[in-house]
Amino acid sequence: MAPVSRALRAAAGSWAVLSWCCGTAMGGPRFGAAAYSSVPAVSSRESQTKEVSTRRRGRIPQLVKSHVPPRTEKMAVDQDWSSVYPTAAAFKPASVPLPIRMGYPVKRGVPPPKEGNLELIKIPNFLHLTPPAIKKHCAALKDFCTEWPSALDSDEKCEKHFPIEIETVDYISSGTSIRNPKARVVTLRKTEMWESEKSEEDMEEYIWENSRSQNNALDTLLQIKASENDSNVTKEDLLASEVVKNYRSSVIALKNEGETEKNMSQYKESVKKLLNIQALP
Amino acid sequence: MLRSLKRLVSHPLKLDHGCALHTAAKHCFSPMVSQDVQTPAETPRAVFYTSEKDPAKHTEQHEGQHYHIPLEEVKAVFPHGLPRRFQQQIKTFNEACLMVRKPALELFSYLRGTNFAHPAVRYVIYGEKGTGKTMTLCHVVHYCSRQGWLVLHIPDAHLWVKNCKELLPSSYNRERLDQPLQASFWLRNFKASNEHFLQEIKTQRRYVWGKRESTEEGRPLGEVVEQGLARVRVASDAVGVVLKELKQQSDLGSFRLLVAVDGVNALWGRTTLKKEDKSPVSPEELTLVYNLRKLMVNNWKGGAIVTTLSQTGSLFKPSSAYLPQELLGKEGFDALDPFVPIPVPNYSPKEFESCYRYYLDRKWLQHEKAHTEAGKEELRFLSGCNPRQLERLVAPL
Numbered sequence: 063m064a065p066v067s068r069a070l071r072a073a074a075g076s077w078a079v080l081s082w083c084c085g086t087a088m089g090g091p092r093f094g095a096a097a098y099s100s101v102p103a104v105s106s107r108e109s110q111t112k113e114v115s116t117r118r119r120g121r122i123p124q125l126v127k128s129h130v131p132p133r134t135e136k137m138a139v140d141q142d143w144s145s146v147y148p149t150a151a152a153f154k155p156a157s158v159p160l161p162i163r164m165g166y167p168v169k170r171g172v173p174p175p176k177e178g179n180l181e182l183i184k185i186p187n188f189l190h191l192t193p194p195a196i197k198k199h200c201a202a203l204k205d206f207c208t209e210w211p212s213a214l215d216s217d218e219k220c221e222k223h224f225p226i227e228i229e230t231v232d233y234i235s236s237g238t239s240i241r242n243p244k245a246r247v248v249t250l251r252k253t254e255m256w257e258s259e260k261s262e263e264d265m266e267e268y269i270w271e272n273s274r275s276q277n278n279a280l281d282t283l284l285q286i287k288a289s290e291n292d293s294n295v296t297k298e299d300l301l302a303s304e305v306v307k308n309y310r311s312s313v314i315a316l317k318n319e320g321e322t323e324k325n326m327s328q329y330k331e332s333v334k335k336l337l338n339i340q341a342l343p
Numbered sequence: 344m345l346r347s348l349k350r351l352v353s354h355p356l357k358l359d360h361g362c363a364l365h366t367a368a369k370h371c372f373s374p375m376v377s378q379d380v381q382t383p384a385e386t387p388r389a390v391f392y393t394s395e396k397d398p399a400k401h402t403e404q405h406e407g408q409h410y411h412i413p414l415e416e417v418k419a420v421f422p423h424g425l426p427r428r429f430q431q432q433i434k435t436f437n438e439a440c441l442m443v444r445k446p447a448l449e450l451f452s453y454l455r456g457t458n459f460a461h462p463a464v465r466y467v468i469y470g471e472k473g474t475g476k477t478m479t480l481c482h483v484v485h486y487c488s489r490q491g492w493l494v495l496h497i498p499d500a501h502l503w504v505k506n507c508k509e510l511l512p513s514s515y516n517r518e519r520l521d522q523p524l525q526a527s528f529w530l531r532n533f534k535a536s537n538e539h540f541l542q543e544i545k546t547q548r549r550y551v552w553g554k555r556e557s558t559e560e561g562r563p564l565g566e567v568v569e570q571g572l573a574r575v576r577v578a579s580d581a582v583g584v585v586l587k588e589l590k591q592q593s594d595l596g597s598f599r600l601l602v603a604v605d606g607v608n609a610l611w612g613r614t615t616l617k618k619e620d621k622s623p624v625s626p627e628e629l630t631l632v633y634n635l636r637k638l639m640v641n642n643w644k645g646g647a648i649v650t651t652l653s654q655t656g657s658l659f660k661p662s663s664a665y666l667p668q669e670l671l672g673k674e675g676f677d678a679l680d681p682f683v684p685i686p687v688p689n690y691s692p693k694e695f696e697s698c699y700r701y702y703l704d705r706k707w708l709q710h711e712k713a714h715t716e717a718g719k720e721e722l723r724f725l726s727g728c729n730p731r732q733l734e735r736l737v738a739p740l
Binding site for chain 2: 273274275278279281282285286289290309313316317320321326329330333334336337338339340341342343
């Protein structure tokens with residue numbers, strides 16, 4: 063009797079699981095069928111294995127527990143959050159009292175709620191690192207730290223004495239490469255000697271000062287002034303004049319932003335003013 | 344096979360047998376259609392044609408209208424300057440009519456207001472393919488030659504950086520290369536257009552061409568040109584001498600110099616020429632290009648430099664490139680900076696109308712549907728108001 067009953071229960075249990083998995087989409091009519099189908103399963107013992115595979119309809123009501131209210135309903139507003147999430151843990155919808163929704167809204171819908179939401183569980187969360195929690199960490203670590211050196215009271219001094227900063231990142235991410243793309247970025251605040259050999263082709267953006275354009279413009283203007291016998295003008299005066307500034311901004315726009323109608327017409331106007339071109343109809 | 348033209352038309356049409364363009368027109372040649380067209384074409388001629396032959400007097404009221412250049416003047420002023428299809432059109436219509444457009448008028452106003460004591464201003468005409476940049480340049484050349492300027496017209500600088508069969512090492516400077524054929528061709532045309540100037544301008548120093556040949560100081564510049572034409576080997580150096588002398592002497596103010604270069608982006612691009620050891624030639628290694636570049640710098644006065652950018656015929660540039668920085672490259676832009684850019688757009692509705700009426704008047708549009716409004720709109724749509732496209736579309740009609 064015992065092995066039979068065990069087998070029976072096992073069969074019934076497995077049959078129940080199968081039907082519970084596959085039967086969620088099926089509604090009312092199937093319960094009638096379930097009522098019917100449960101009887102032959104209990105009665106015929108020989109063909110239980112076959113029946114388990116063929117009968118997949120309906121749910122077994124006795125596996126559903128009575129609904130327990132989630133912990134969030136009992137949480138006070140001013141509770142100590144660091145005791146809810148003391149360490150890094152997965153997202154538990156019943157423990158987080160926030161009405162979060164995440165996921166893709168199917169047509170005319172909204173993002174799915176947090177209950178049973180795999181998207182929320184998959185992603186890393188920082189619920190264990192809220193500001194009060196960090197404060198507690200700092201308070202705990204304070205005993206092991208020395209004082210901040212008082213001489214380093216500004217950012218510039220820090221950068222001057224400690225030019226290299228290393229950032230470490232240690233959370234898991236998945237992607238096509240095992241390297242973190244940010245590891246390729248190096249910012250050095252100390253200028254090396256060989257950087258002074260940087261030439262015009264290496265520049266990331268166009269700088270007008272000391273460029274060919276500036277030289278050309280200044281030469282032309284000096285020639286113009288010489289022809290008018292006005293030799294008291296110096297380079298600095300020319301550079302500070304309105305027309306040259308206008309010209310400078312239009313050339314920079316042209317080189318950095320590319321050529322558009324607006325840029326070209328601006329350049330044209332600035333050159334006309336620079337070279338003092340009159341249009342006589 | 345020529346049909347009889349006698350009963351038709353007051354303007355005799357000379358069909359050129361050799362030209363393949365016109366064979367299609369012969370098939371559509373029907374006397375009845377042209378008789379219908381005769382009457383409406385005569386009245387609104389004022390819409391597209393102006394009788395003002397002097398470009399100096401062209402103003403905004405002439406905008407969109409064609410003006411007539413007598414054929415003798417064409418030979419004298421433009422021995423080599425006009426685009427090839429326009430030359431064929433001149434041969435067909437037996438007249439040269441150029442449209443007056445806004446960019447040219449703008450250039451005229453600047454040229455009129457030039458201060459010749461200041462360094463030469465550079466103007467760069469740019470625009471998409473087939474919008475009329477070369478024609479604008481030719482209009483400016485005509486204006487300046489009428490005003491009595493010395494016109495130094497280089498019709499297509501791209502011809503100097505490609506397809507050169509003979510490259511000689513230069514005798515003057517070991518590193519450079521000469522192009523005798525191109526140089527002598529250009530000298531011949533230059534002589535044809537500026538005869539009288541060449542007699543007046545004198546050389547300022549002695550030039551030695553070889554063991555027994557030299558040009559003394561004070562001789563007319565025409566002798567240098569003759570030397571270049573007679574001894575083709577030294578033609579490139581002759582060109583260099585001419586350019587240098589003109590640049591130096593225009594400062595003195597006895598004449599005004601217009602430097603008109605078509606396809607100026609060739610000077611700073613790449614060449615397709617190779618030296619004997621198959622290494623590529625860069626433009627500055629060519630004597631002609633080197634000397635012309637010196638003329639493009641604005642350290643001389645007493646004139647103006649008007650240039651065109653051209654993608655057609657350019658080397659290693661994508662066909663959609665038309666903006667100055669794209670075609671000139673960084674080197675060219677820095678060399679020409681600061682310049683006044685002059686954009687040339689497609690035809691405006693008024694200009695399109697004028698061009699269409701002109702073709703109608705010349706009896707170039709023979710297809711029956713082409714005379715209708717619907718036909719005109721179709722032409723407008725198909726060509727996109729682009730002058731070159733329009734010309735190519737109406738050729739077989």
